[in-house]
Amino acid sequence: MNNQFSGRIENPQVIEELMADKKSNKLFVFGANWCPDAMNLLKKLDDNSVKEILNNQFVTYFIDVEKYSINMEIYKSFGVEIIEGIPRVFLVNKSGKVLNLKSNDQWRDSRNIPDTEFVKYLQSFSSEL
Numbered sequence: 001m002n003n004q005f006s007g008r009i010e011n012p013q014v015i016e017e018l019m020a021d022k023k024s025n026k027l028f029v030f031g032a033n034w035c036p037d038a039m040n041l042l043k044k045l046d047d048n049s050v051k052e053i054l055n056n057q058f059v060t061y062f063i064d065v066e067k068y069s070i071n072m073e074i075y076k077s078f079g080v081e082i083i084e085g086i087p088r089v090f091l092v093n094k095s096g097k098v099l100n101l102k103s104n105d106q107w108r109d110s111r112n113i114p115d116t117e118f119v120k121y122l123q124s125f126s127s128e129l
Contacts, residue, residue, distance in 0.1 A: 004042055005033050005064035009071060016077050018061065020096045025129050027058040028078070031087040032065055037110040038087040044110065044118045053122050057129060058091075080104070091125055099125045 018026060029045070031038030044050055045060070054060055063071050068084050075082045078090050078098050087107050091099040098104075106121070107113070 004029075004062040005031050005038065006062075007064050007066060007070070010063055010074055012074050012077055015061075015063075015074050019077060019092050019098075022094045022096075024059045025057055025094055026090075026092040027054065027060045028063060028090040028092065029060065029087060030063045030065055030071070030075075030089075032067070034067070035086050037108055040111040041087045041089075041107050041118075044115050047115050047118075049116075049119050050122070053119060057122075057126075078104070091122075093129050097128070099128050
């Protein structure tokens with residue numbers, strides 16, 4: 001899963017269309033390749049127990065913010081204004097509702113959080129999917 005954050009500039013309208021797509025739940029991960037916590041979160045996402053949940057319940061999208069110089073306006077699509085702090089994770093259900101607005105920044109300290117906690121985090125939203 002190396003280099004998931006590709007430097008690609010995303011179109012906010014396309015992101016909003018993805019969010020509105022009622023076919024699947026979505027997981028949006030904002031990060032950058034220079035960030036140790038974003039890289040650690042990628043490792044967590046590559047864990048078999050996490051991959052099983054993700055593959056069964058979510059379509060995952062990675063959004064690169066580089067050094068907070070690209071794709072920052074996309075945060076507005078999720079209803080938040082953010083200047084810095086990655087990685088950030090947004091869970092969006094099939095109805096287009098962002099489920100974790102209050103905890104999207106929880107993974108900014110990913111390297112100090114046990115890998116098993118991400119599975120628990122995803123499962124904590126299962127009733128809203």
